[in-house]
Amino acid sequence: MTEETEMTNSVITKESLVGMWKLIEMKTIDKEQNIIYPYGKDAVSYITYTKEGYVSLGLMGKNRLPLGLPIENILDMGYGIKPKLNIFQYIKAAIRYLQAAQQFVCYVGKYEVRDNQVFHNLEISVVPDVIGMDLPRTVEISGNQLSLNIFYPKYTVYSTWQRVS
Numbered sequence: 001m002t003e004e005t006e007m008t009n010s011v012i013t014k015e016s017l018v019g020m021w022k023l024i025e026m027k028t029i030d031k032e033q034n035i036i037y038p039y040g041k042d043a044v045s046y047i048t049y050t051k052e053g054y055v056s057l058g059l060m061g062k063n064r065l066p067l068g069l070p071i072e073n074i075l076d077m078g079y080g081i082k083p084k085l086n087i088f089q090y091i092k093a094a095i096r097y098l099q100a101a102q103q104f105v106c107y108v109g110k111y112e113v114r115d116n117q118v119f120h121n122l123e124i125s126v127v128p129d130v131i132g133m134d135l136p137r138t139v140e141i142s143g144n145q146l147s148l149n150i151f152y153p154k155y156t157v158y159s160t161w162q163r164v165s
Contacts, residue, residue: 060103
């Protein structure tokens, strides 16, 4: 039996997912076999599964532009304090913020393993539309590598992860 066959035929359990995983690669492949790296080839991400059934993920494109504001203004905005900016600073920061947000995913929720799939049920997300939804991923584990794949009608997202703890 080959390692590939073993990986495909093994039953995924909650215990086998527990730990922190670092992204090796994420890509989408559409129906015409076009390959896209939605967060770049050097995307940075970690996903953590706890024994208590929680999942958290942070994912970003590595080459996001800074907002171009003093750190004090950025911290003020994070706590709801409106910074004193001229209109040009504000517009530039707003555009860069939107660009940065397009290259960032973050969520926390609970997970459940069923039929070699993991379902993420999000309680916190940058995108509020997915809160409360069960988001399925197919799962394969081989040694210290994890594959999570998401199938959509027009494309599939393939991600490979390396266990770090």
